[in-house]
Amino acid sequence: MRKIAQIAALAAVTAATALTTTGTAEAATESISNHCTTSVAVRSSYSTSAAINGYCYTRSVVTSDCYMVGTSIFGNPYWDKSHVATRDYVGDPVYYTNGWISEYYLSNKNAPHC
Structure with a gap:
């Protein structure tokens, strides 16, 4: 019983430290690098x-924040909340698109749950 109380106290201190350091529990999760x-x-x-916000082209740089369960694409129901950086040609300005991309079309499928 004493060991359970010690573990619970340690968990509470760890959680409080994470909240103090990051401001919120959600901020402790990190975005992952990705590409379409x-x-x-x-x-x-x-x-x-x-609605379509924009497009992610093959090998576009993507930052995935987290995933949610949505429409299944070829058996994969996970969608990443993403930020896509694209450009038409080298030297052109970079355009940013925010929205959701099915993980079926992403190289890295390790985003944390939202």
């Missing part, structure tokens, strides 16, 4: 019926 494996629409929600 093919050209795909970036959507306003995690559904194929959601």
Whole structure:
């Protein structure tokens, strides 16, 4: 019983430290680097019926914040909340698109849950 109390106290201190350091528990999770494996629409929600915000082209640089469960794409129901950086040609300005991309089309499928 004493050991359980010690473990609970340690967990509470660890959680308090994380909240103090980051401001919120969610801020402690980090975004992951990613890229699209093919050209795909970036959507306003995690559904194929959601509005298209823009596009992620093959090998575009993507930052994935977290994932949610949505419309299944070829058996994969996970969608990443993403930030896509694209440009038409080398030297052109970079355009940023924010939205949701099915993990089926992403190289890294390790984003934390939202």
